[in-house]
Amino acid sequence: MQESGTITAAILVIGDEILSGRTQDTNTSHIARFLGTIGIDLRECRVVPDVEDEIVAALNALRVRYTYVFTTGGIGPTHDDITADAVAKxxxxxxxxxxxxMALMAARYKKPEDFNDMRKRMxxxxxxxxxIKNSVSAAPGFQIGNVFVMAGVPMVMKAMLEELSSRLERGAIMHVATVEAHLPEGQIAAALxxxxxGHKTASVGSYPFYREDGPGTQLVVRGRNMAEVEAAACEIEVAVRSEGVEPRRI
Amino acid sequence: MQESGTITAAILVIGDEILSGRTQDTNTSHIARFLGTIGIDLRECRVVPDVEDEIVAALNALRVRYTYVFTTGGIGPTHDDITADAVAKxxxxxxxxxxxxMALMAARYKKPEDFNDMRKRMxxxxxxxxxIKNSVSAAPGFQIGNVFVMAGVPMVMKAMLEELSSRLERGAIMHVATVEAHLPEGQIAAALxxxxxGHKTASVGSYPFYREDGPGTQLVVRGRNMAEVEAAACEIEVAVRSEGVEPRRI
Structure with missing residues:
Protein backbone atom coordinates (compact mmCIF):
# COMPACT_ATOMS: atom_id res chain seq x y z
CA MET A 1 0.00 0.00 0.00
CA GLN A 2 2.59 2.51 1.09
CA GLU A 3 4.97 3.35 -1.74
CA SER A 4 8.52 3.80 -0.54
CA GLY A 5 9.27 7.46 0.00
CA THR A 6 5.62 8.47 0.11
CA ILE A 7 4.52 10.10 3.32
CA THR A 8 0.92 9.35 4.14
CA ALA A 9 -1.65 10.51 6.65
CA ALA A 10 -5.11 9.90 7.99
CA ILE A 11 -7.48 12.16 9.91
CA LEU A 12 -9.65 10.94 12.77
CA VAL A 13 -12.45 13.37 13.61
CA ILE A 14 -13.89 12.69 17.06
CA GLY A 15 -17.27 14.10 17.92
CA ASP A 16 -20.97 13.40 18.17
CA GLU A 17 -21.64 16.90 16.80
CA ILE A 18 -20.32 15.98 13.36
CA LEU A 19 -22.34 12.75 13.23
CA SER A 20 -25.54 14.50 14.31
CA GLY A 21 -25.13 17.04 11.53
CA ARG A 22 -25.07 19.85 14.09
CA THR A 23 -21.59 20.94 13.06
CA GLN A 24 -20.22 21.12 9.52
CA ASP A 25 -16.68 19.77 9.69
CA THR A 26 -14.20 22.11 8.02
CA ASN A 27 -11.08 20.86 9.79
CA THR A 28 -10.64 17.97 7.37
CA SER A 29 -10.37 20.14 4.28
CA HIS A 30 -8.05 22.58 6.07
CA ILE A 31 -5.71 19.79 7.17
CA ALA A 32 -5.94 18.17 3.72
CA ARG A 33 -4.86 21.35 1.97
CA PHE A 34 -2.11 21.98 4.50
CA LEU A 35 -0.71 18.46 4.04
CA GLY A 36 -0.78 18.98 0.30
CA THR A 37 1.50 21.99 0.62
CA ILE A 38 4.16 19.89 2.33
CA GLY A 39 3.89 16.82 0.12
CA ILE A 40 2.03 14.52 2.51
CA ASP A 41 -0.71 12.34 0.99
CA LEU A 42 -3.95 12.28 2.97
CA ARG A 43 -5.28 8.77 2.37
CA GLU A 44 -8.25 8.32 4.68
CA CYS A 45 -10.55 10.13 7.08
CA ARG A 46 -12.86 8.72 9.70
CA VAL A 47 -15.44 10.33 11.92
CA VAL A 48 -16.32 8.51 15.15
CA PRO A 49 -18.53 9.43 18.13
CA ASP A 50 -17.41 10.35 21.65
CA VAL A 51 -17.22 6.66 22.59
CA GLU A 52 -13.95 5.32 23.96
CA ASP A 53 -13.97 1.92 22.24
CA GLU A 54 -14.72 3.52 18.90
CA ILE A 55 -11.88 6.02 19.23
CA VAL A 56 -9.42 3.31 20.32
CA ALA A 57 -10.36 0.94 17.49
CA ALA A 58 -10.19 3.61 14.79
CA LEU A 59 -6.92 5.06 16.06
CA ASN A 60 -5.25 1.66 16.24
CA ALA A 61 -6.43 0.81 12.72
CA LEU A 62 -5.10 4.05 11.30
CA ARG A 63 -1.81 4.54 13.15
CA VAL A 64 -0.26 1.29 11.91
CA ARG A 65 -1.25 2.03 8.37
CA TYR A 66 -0.18 5.61 7.72
CA THR A 67 2.90 7.69 8.46
CA TYR A 68 0.88 10.15 10.54
CA VAL A 69 -2.57 10.37 12.10
CA PHE A 70 -4.16 13.69 13.02
CA THR A 71 -7.09 13.70 15.41
CA THR A 72 -9.45 16.60 16.07
CA GLY A 73 -11.92 17.04 18.90
CA GLY A 74 -12.59 15.81 22.38
CA ILE A 75 -9.80 17.51 24.36
CA GLY A 76 -11.83 20.19 26.14
CA PRO A 77 -12.79 20.43 29.83
CA THR A 78 -16.19 18.73 29.79
CA HIS A 79 -17.28 15.18 30.64
CA ASP A 80 -17.70 14.29 26.95
CA ASP A 81 -14.04 15.15 26.21
CA ILE A 82 -12.51 11.69 26.38
CA THR A 83 -9.93 11.75 23.59
CA ALA A 84 -6.81 11.91 25.81
CA ASP A 85 -7.92 8.85 27.80
CA ALA A 86 -8.84 6.96 24.65
CA VAL A 87 -5.47 7.72 23.05
CA ALA A 88 -3.64 6.56 26.18
CA LYS A 89 -5.65 3.34 26.07
CA MET A 102 -0.40 22.53 34.11
CA ALA A 103 2.00 25.50 34.08
CA LEU A 104 0.88 26.70 30.64
CA MET A 105 -2.74 26.58 31.71
CA ALA A 106 -2.28 28.03 35.20
CA ALA A 107 -0.64 31.06 33.60
CA ARG A 108 -3.81 31.70 31.61
CA TYR A 109 -6.11 32.20 34.58
CA LYS A 110 -5.88 35.39 36.66
CA LYS A 111 -7.67 33.91 39.65
CA PRO A 112 -6.31 30.52 40.80
CA GLU A 113 -9.87 29.30 41.50
CA ASP A 114 -10.69 29.71 37.80
CA PHE A 115 -8.21 26.93 37.07
CA ASN A 116 -10.79 24.48 38.38
CA ASP A 117 -10.79 20.67 38.37
CA MET A 118 -12.60 20.39 35.06
CA ARG A 119 -10.13 22.73 33.36
CA LYS A 120 -7.27 20.76 34.91
CA ARG A 121 -8.61 17.77 32.96
CA MET A 122 -7.15 19.49 29.89
CA ILE A 132 1.56 20.77 21.04
CA LYS A 133 1.25 24.34 22.21
CA ASN A 134 -1.97 26.27 21.79
CA SER A 135 -1.45 29.98 21.17
CA VAL A 136 -5.19 30.64 21.21
CA SER A 137 -6.48 29.23 24.48
CA ALA A 138 -3.48 27.64 26.27
CA ALA A 139 -4.81 24.06 26.74
CA PRO A 140 -2.33 22.05 24.68
CA GLY A 141 -2.69 19.23 22.22
CA PHE A 142 -0.12 16.46 22.20
CA GLN A 143 1.89 14.08 20.05
CA ILE A 144 2.37 10.44 20.92
CA GLY A 145 4.23 8.27 18.45
CA ASN A 146 2.95 9.16 14.99
CA VAL A 147 -0.34 10.55 16.29
CA PHE A 148 -1.07 14.26 16.68
CA VAL A 149 -4.01 15.10 18.93
CA MET A 150 -5.60 18.49 18.27
CA ALA A 151 -8.61 20.50 19.36
CA GLY A 152 -11.86 20.49 17.39
CA VAL A 153 -12.49 24.24 17.45
CA PRO A 154 -11.17 25.30 14.02
CA MET A 155 -9.27 28.37 15.24
CA VAL A 156 -7.45 26.32 17.88
CA MET A 157 -6.86 23.38 15.53
CA LYS A 158 -5.23 25.69 12.97
CA ALA A 159 -2.89 27.13 15.58
CA MET A 160 -1.90 23.63 16.71
CA LEU A 161 -1.34 22.45 13.15
CA GLU A 162 1.00 25.38 12.54
CA GLU A 163 2.79 24.66 15.81
CA LEU A 164 3.39 21.00 15.04
CA SER A 165 4.26 21.39 11.37
CA SER A 166 8.01 21.53 11.98
CA ARG A 167 7.86 17.97 13.35
CA LEU A 168 6.55 16.50 10.10
CA GLU A 169 8.69 14.89 7.47
CA ARG A 170 7.96 16.53 4.15
CA GLY A 171 7.41 14.76 0.85
CA ALA A 172 7.74 15.73 -2.78
CA ILE A 173 5.09 18.32 -3.59
CA MET A 174 2.04 17.27 -5.54
CA HIS A 175 1.62 19.47 -8.61
CA VAL A 176 -1.92 20.32 -9.64
CA ALA A 177 -3.28 21.69 -12.91
CA THR A 178 -6.97 22.46 -13.28
CA VAL A 179 -8.75 22.97 -16.60
CA GLU A 180 -12.32 24.22 -16.50
CA ALA A 181 -14.68 23.67 -19.42
CA HIS A 182 -18.35 24.38 -19.97
CA LEU A 183 -18.85 20.83 -21.18
CA PRO A 184 -20.67 17.92 -19.55
CA GLU A 185 -18.10 15.40 -18.38
CA GLY A 186 -19.73 12.60 -20.39
CA GLN A 187 -18.78 14.43 -23.59
CA ILE A 188 -15.07 14.39 -22.81
CA ALA A 189 -14.84 11.20 -20.75
CA ALA A 190 -13.40 9.00 -23.51
CA ALA A 191 -10.63 11.52 -24.25
CA LEU A 192 -9.86 11.79 -20.52
CA GLY A 198 -0.90 7.89 -21.34
CA HIS A 199 0.28 9.53 -18.09
CA LYS A 200 0.61 6.87 -15.43
CA THR A 201 2.39 9.06 -12.86
CA ALA A 202 -0.44 11.59 -12.84
CA SER A 203 -4.04 11.16 -11.78
CA VAL A 204 -6.78 12.79 -13.83
CA GLY A 205 -9.99 13.65 -11.98
CA SER A 206 -13.23 14.98 -13.39
CA TYR A 207 -15.61 17.06 -11.26
CA PRO A 208 -18.88 18.37 -12.70
CA PHE A 209 -20.32 21.65 -11.47
CA TYR A 210 -23.66 23.40 -11.78
CA ARG A 211 -23.28 27.18 -11.55
CA GLU A 212 -25.12 30.31 -12.56
CA ASP A 213 -22.92 30.72 -15.65
CA GLY A 214 -23.95 27.22 -16.72
CA PRO A 215 -22.91 23.64 -15.99
CA GLY A 216 -19.48 22.31 -16.73
CA THR A 217 -16.61 20.22 -15.52
CA GLN A 218 -13.34 20.85 -13.73
CA LEU A 219 -10.62 18.52 -14.94
CA VAL A 220 -7.87 18.18 -12.38
CA VAL A 221 -4.46 16.63 -12.98
CA ARG A 222 -2.35 15.80 -9.93
CA GLY A 223 1.11 14.28 -9.74
CA ARG A 224 4.64 14.68 -8.45
CA ASN A 225 6.18 14.94 -11.94
CA MET A 226 5.41 18.51 -12.97
CA ALA A 227 6.26 17.96 -16.66
CA GLU A 228 3.84 15.04 -16.86
CA VAL A 229 1.09 16.99 -15.06
CA GLU A 230 1.56 19.86 -17.48
CA ALA A 231 1.60 17.55 -20.52
CA ALA A 232 -1.65 15.88 -19.45
CA ALA A 233 -3.28 19.27 -18.79
CA CYS A 234 -2.29 20.48 -22.27
CA GLU A 235 -3.78 17.36 -23.84
CA ILE A 236 -6.99 18.01 -21.90
CA GLU A 237 -7.11 21.56 -23.27
CA VAL A 238 -6.73 20.20 -26.80
CA ALA A 239 -9.51 17.67 -26.19
CA VAL A 240 -11.84 20.39 -24.85
CA ARG A 241 -11.15 22.64 -27.86
CA SER A 242 -11.90 19.77 -30.21
CA GLU A 243 -15.43 19.78 -28.73
CA GLY A 244 -15.76 23.44 -29.79
CA VAL A 245 -15.37 24.84 -26.26
CA GLU A 246 -12.61 27.13 -25.01
CA PRO A 247 -10.97 25.69 -21.87
CA ARG A 248 -9.85 27.88 -19.00
CA ARG A 249 -6.91 27.21 -16.68
CA ILE A 250 -7.79 28.03 -13.11
CA MET B 1 -22.77 -2.26 19.96
CA GLN B 2 -26.14 -2.11 18.28
CA GLU B 3 -28.90 -1.61 20.83
CA SER B 4 -32.03 -3.54 19.95
CA GLY B 5 -34.49 -1.30 18.17
CA THR B 6 -31.88 1.30 17.28
CA ILE B 7 -31.42 1.89 13.57
CA THR B 8 -27.87 2.84 12.71
CA ALA B 9 -26.01 4.10 9.68
CA ALA B 10 -22.58 4.88 8.30
CA ILE B 11 -21.52 7.11 5.42
CA LEU B 12 -18.74 6.19 3.01
CA VAL B 13 -17.50 9.18 1.00
CA ILE B 14 -15.56 8.07 -2.06
CA GLY B 15 -13.31 10.56 -3.77
CA ASP B 16 -9.77 11.85 -4.14
CA GLU B 17 -11.16 15.39 -4.29
CA ILE B 18 -12.19 15.31 -0.64
CA LEU B 19 -8.81 13.92 0.49
CA SER B 20 -6.87 16.51 -1.52
CA GLY B 21 -8.85 19.32 0.09
CA ARG B 22 -10.05 20.46 -3.33
CA THR B 23 -13.68 19.90 -2.40
CA GLN B 24 -15.33 20.67 0.93
CA ASP B 25 -17.64 17.76 1.68
CA THR B 26 -21.13 18.92 2.60
CA ASN B 27 -22.96 15.69 1.81
CA THR B 28 -22.11 14.17 5.18
CA SER B 29 -23.81 16.87 7.21
CA HIS B 30 -26.82 16.87 4.89
CA ILE B 31 -27.26 13.10 5.21
CA ALA B 32 -26.61 13.30 8.97
CA ARG B 33 -29.37 15.86 9.47
CA PHE B 34 -31.73 13.95 7.21
CA LEU B 35 -31.17 10.71 9.13
CA GLY B 36 -31.80 12.58 12.37
CA THR B 37 -35.25 13.61 11.17
CA ILE B 38 -36.24 9.95 10.69
CA GLY B 39 -34.69 8.59 13.86
CA ILE B 40 -31.66 6.86 12.35
CA ASP B 41 -28.38 7.17 14.29
CA LEU B 42 -25.37 8.03 12.13
CA ARG B 43 -22.49 6.25 13.88
CA GLU B 44 -19.47 6.55 11.60
CA CYS B 45 -18.17 8.20 8.44
CA ARG B 46 -15.21 7.29 6.32
CA VAL B 47 -13.59 9.02 3.37
CA VAL B 48 -11.56 6.84 1.02
CA PRO B 49 -9.81 7.54 -2.31
CA ASP B 50 -10.86 6.33 -5.77
CA VAL B 51 -9.01 3.04 -5.20
CA GLU B 52 -10.96 -0.19 -5.58
CA ASP B 53 -9.38 -2.15 -2.71
CA GLU B 54 -9.94 0.76 -0.33
CA ILE B 55 -13.60 1.08 -1.27
CA VAL B 56 -14.18 -2.68 -0.97
CA ALA B 57 -12.49 -2.93 2.43
CA ALA B 58 -14.28 0.07 3.91
CA LEU B 59 -17.67 -0.98 2.55
CA ASN B 60 -17.33 -4.52 3.86
CA ALA B 61 -16.28 -3.23 7.28
CA LEU B 62 -19.24 -0.88 7.50
CA ARG B 63 -22.08 -2.89 5.98
CA VAL B 64 -21.87 -5.71 8.52
CA ARG B 65 -21.80 -3.28 11.39
CA TYR B 66 -24.62 -0.83 10.74
CA THR B 67 -28.23 -1.10 9.61
CA TYR B 68 -27.54 1.04 6.53
CA VAL B 69 -24.55 2.37 4.63
CA PHE B 70 -24.80 5.40 2.35
CA THR B 71 -22.04 6.00 -0.17
CA THR B 72 -21.46 9.18 -2.14
CA GLY B 73 -19.27 9.71 -5.19
CA GLY B 74 -17.68 7.76 -7.99
CA ILE B 75 -20.71 6.89 -10.12
CA GLY B 76 -20.15 9.31 -13.01
CA PRO B 77 -19.06 8.58 -16.59
CA THR B 78 -15.29 9.03 -16.30
CA HIS B 79 -12.47 6.52 -15.83
CA ASP B 80 -12.05 7.47 -12.16
CA ASP B 81 -15.68 6.54 -11.41
CA ILE B 82 -15.19 3.03 -10.07
CA THR B 83 -17.72 2.82 -7.25
CA ALA B 84 -20.20 0.49 -9.00
CA ASP B 85 -17.47 -2.04 -9.79
CA ALA B 86 -16.07 -1.83 -6.27
CA VAL B 87 -19.51 -2.35 -4.72
CA ALA B 88 -20.13 -5.40 -6.96
CA LYS B 89 -16.77 -6.79 -5.84
CA MET B 102 -30.20 2.19 -19.96
CA ALA B 103 -33.77 3.24 -20.80
CA LEU B 104 -33.82 6.06 -18.24
CA MET B 105 -30.56 7.41 -19.58
CA ALA B 106 -31.30 6.96 -23.28
CA ALA B 107 -34.44 9.05 -22.78
CA ARG B 108 -32.29 11.93 -21.57
CA TYR B 109 -30.26 12.36 -24.74
CA LYS B 110 -31.86 13.90 -27.83
CA LYS B 111 -29.25 12.53 -30.22
CA PRO B 112 -28.54 8.81 -29.81
CA GLU B 113 -24.80 9.42 -30.38
CA ASP B 114 -24.74 11.57 -27.24
CA PHE B 115 -25.49 8.44 -25.24
CA ASN B 116 -21.89 7.39 -25.79
CA ASP B 117 -19.95 4.47 -24.32
CA MET B 118 -18.63 6.44 -21.37
CA ARG B 119 -22.12 7.61 -20.45
CA LYS B 120 -23.37 4.05 -20.79
CA ARG B 121 -20.90 3.18 -18.01
CA MET B 122 -23.37 4.92 -15.68
CA ILE B 132 -32.41 4.82 -7.08
CA LYS B 133 -33.88 7.28 -9.56
CA ASN B 134 -32.14 10.57 -10.25
CA SER B 135 -34.57 13.39 -11.05
CA VAL B 136 -31.71 15.81 -11.76
CA SER B 137 -29.53 14.12 -14.36
CA ALA B 138 -31.08 10.68 -15.07
CA ALA B 139 -28.07 8.45 -14.29
CA PRO B 140 -29.36 6.41 -11.34
CA GLY B 141 -27.86 5.36 -8.04
CA PHE B 142 -28.64 1.93 -6.68
CA GLN B 143 -29.37 -0.10 -3.57
CA ILE B 144 -27.80 -3.48 -2.94
CA GLY B 145 -28.55 -5.17 0.37
CA ASN B 146 -28.31 -2.50 3.06
CA VAL B 147 -26.06 -0.23 0.96
CA PHE B 148 -27.32 2.85 -0.89
CA VAL B 149 -24.99 4.14 -3.60
CA MET B 150 -25.46 7.81 -4.46
CA ALA B 151 -23.80 10.49 -6.57
CA GLY B 152 -21.25 12.90 -5.10
CA VAL B 153 -22.64 16.08 -6.68
CA PRO B 154 -24.69 17.53 -3.79
CA MET B 155 -27.74 18.45 -5.87
CA VAL B 156 -27.95 14.93 -7.31
CA MET B 157 -27.20 13.26 -3.96
CA LYS B 158 -30.05 15.19 -2.32
CA ALA B 159 -32.50 14.09 -5.01
CA MET B 160 -31.42 10.46 -4.59
CA LEU B 161 -31.70 10.62 -0.81
CA GLU B 162 -35.24 11.90 -1.11
CA GLU B 163 -36.03 9.18 -3.65
CA LEU B 164 -34.74 6.35 -1.46
CA SER B 165 -36.10 7.61 1.84
CA SER B 166 -39.30 5.56 1.66
CA ARG B 167 -37.18 2.38 1.73
CA LEU B 168 -35.67 3.17 5.15
CA GLU B 169 -36.96 1.85 8.41
CA ARG B 170 -37.57 4.75 10.75
CA GLY B 171 -36.54 4.93 14.39
CA ALA B 172 -37.72 6.90 17.37
CA ILE B 173 -36.90 10.56 16.83
CA MET B 174 -33.97 12.08 18.70
CA HIS B 175 -35.08 15.16 20.61
CA VAL B 176 -32.61 18.01 20.84
CA ALA B 177 -32.52 21.01 23.16
CA THR B 178 -29.82 23.65 22.80
CA VAL B 179 -28.94 26.22 25.45
CA GLU B 180 -26.53 28.97 24.48
CA ALA B 181 -24.56 30.87 27.10
CA HIS B 182 -21.87 33.52 26.94
CA LEU B 183 -19.75 31.51 29.36
CA PRO B 184 -16.52 29.59 28.77
CA GLU B 185 -17.29 25.87 28.93
CA GLY B 186 -14.70 25.32 31.67
CA GLN B 187 -16.80 27.46 34.02
CA ILE B 188 -19.84 25.24 33.73
CA ALA B 189 -18.17 21.88 33.07
CA ALA B 190 -18.58 20.51 36.60
CA ALA B 191 -22.31 21.30 36.62
CA LEU B 192 -22.70 19.69 33.20
CA GLY B 198 -28.41 12.42 36.41
CA HIS B 199 -29.89 11.83 32.95
CA LYS B 200 -28.51 8.60 31.57
CA THR B 201 -30.86 8.39 28.58
CA ALA B 202 -29.76 11.78 27.27
CA SER B 203 -26.35 12.90 26.06
CA VAL B 204 -25.09 16.33 27.01
CA GLY B 205 -22.58 17.92 24.63
CA SER B 206 -20.66 21.15 25.06
CA TYR B 207 -19.47 23.14 22.05
CA PRO B 208 -17.53 26.37 22.52
CA PHE B 209 -17.83 29.16 19.96
CA TYR B 210 -15.93 32.35 19.19
CA ARG B 211 -18.17 34.97 17.59
CA GLU B 212 -18.32 38.71 17.11
CA ASP B 213 -20.74 39.07 20.03
CA GLY B 214 -18.20 37.32 22.23
CA PRO B 215 -17.17 33.78 23.05
CA GLY B 216 -19.49 31.27 24.63
CA THR B 217 -20.72 27.72 24.63
CA GLN B 218 -23.63 25.85 23.13
CA LEU B 219 -24.88 23.13 25.42
CA VAL B 220 -26.76 20.48 23.51
CA VAL B 221 -28.93 17.76 25.03
CA ARG B 222 -29.98 14.88 22.78
CA GLY B 223 -32.11 11.86 23.57
CA ARG B 224 -35.19 9.87 22.63
CA ASN B 225 -37.01 10.61 25.90
CA MET B 226 -38.30 14.14 25.38
CA ALA B 227 -39.14 14.70 29.05
CA GLU B 228 -35.62 13.78 30.11
CA VAL B 229 -34.08 16.00 27.41
CA GLU B 230 -36.22 18.88 28.58
CA ALA B 231 -35.42 18.25 32.26
CA ALA B 232 -31.67 18.22 31.55
CA ALA B 233 -31.94 21.41 29.47
CA CYS B 234 -33.79 23.16 32.31
CA GLU B 235 -31.09 22.14 34.78
CA ILE B 236 -28.48 23.54 32.41
CA GLU B 237 -30.36 26.85 32.28
CA VAL B 238 -30.38 26.96 36.09
CA ALA B 239 -26.64 26.20 36.18
CA VAL B 240 -25.90 28.98 33.66
CA ARG B 241 -27.98 31.50 35.64
CA SER B 242 -26.12 30.58 38.80
CA GLU B 243 -22.98 31.84 37.05
CA GLY B 244 -24.69 35.21 36.57
CA VAL B 245 -25.34 34.74 32.87
CA GLU B 246 -28.74 34.61 31.14
CA PRO B 247 -29.05 31.45 28.99
CA ARG B 248 -30.78 31.46 25.63
CA ARG B 249 -32.70 28.55 24.09
CA ILE B 250 -31.97 28.27 20.39
Missing part, protein backbone atom coordinates in the same frame (compact mmCIF):
# COMPACT_ATOMS: atom_id res chain seq x y z
CA UNK A 90 -4.92 2.86 22.36
CA UNK A 91 -1.18 3.14 23.06
CA UNK A 92 -1.39 1.11 26.27
CA UNK A 93 0.17 3.85 28.40
CA UNK A 94 -0.90 5.67 31.53
CA UNK A 95 -2.20 9.22 31.71
CA UNK A 96 -1.68 11.97 34.25
CA UNK A 97 -1.33 15.69 34.86
CA UNK A 98 1.55 16.94 32.72
CA UNK A 99 3.63 19.54 34.65
CA UNK A 100 4.30 21.76 31.64
CA UNK A 101 0.66 21.60 30.56
CA UNK A 123 -3.65 19.07 31.38
CA UNK A 124 -4.05 15.28 31.56
CA UNK A 125 -1.68 13.95 28.90
CA UNK A 126 -0.78 10.33 28.05
CA UNK A 127 2.63 9.19 29.31
CA UNK A 128 5.48 9.64 26.78
CA UNK A 129 3.49 12.23 24.80
CA UNK A 130 4.95 15.65 24.00
CA UNK A 131 2.86 18.81 24.01
CA UNK A 193 -9.53 8.02 -20.15
CA UNK A 194 -7.02 8.00 -23.01
CA UNK A 195 -5.07 10.90 -21.51
CA UNK A 196 -5.03 9.16 -18.12
CA UNK A 197 -3.68 5.94 -19.60
CA UNK B 90 -17.55 -6.12 -2.17
CA UNK B 91 -20.79 -8.09 -2.51
CA UNK B 92 -19.23 -10.78 -4.69
CA UNK B 93 -21.72 -10.27 -7.52
CA UNK B 94 -21.40 -9.52 -11.22
CA UNK B 95 -22.10 -6.19 -12.89
CA UNK B 96 -23.68 -5.32 -16.20
CA UNK B 97 -25.82 -2.87 -18.15
CA UNK B 98 -29.15 -2.58 -16.35
CA UNK B 99 -32.02 -2.40 -18.88
CA UNK B 100 -34.07 0.12 -16.88
CA UNK B 101 -31.03 2.28 -16.23
CA UNK B 123 -25.98 2.24 -16.50
CA UNK B 124 -23.67 -0.53 -15.27
CA UNK B 125 -25.29 -1.75 -12.05
CA UNK B 126 -24.29 -4.67 -9.79
CA UNK B 127 -26.46 -7.78 -10.13
CA UNK B 128 -29.39 -7.93 -7.65
CA UNK B 129 -29.26 -4.16 -7.05
CA UNK B 130 -32.34 -1.98 -7.46
CA UNK B 131 -32.18 1.52 -8.91
CA UNK B 193 -21.01 16.50 34.34
CA UNK B 194 -23.44 16.29 37.24
CA UNK B 195 -26.43 16.94 34.97
CA UNK B 196 -25.20 14.28 32.53
CA UNK B 197 -24.85 11.69 35.27
Missing amino acids: AFGVGIGYHPEA ARIPDTATL AKIQS | AFGVGIGYHPEA ARIPDTATL AKIQS
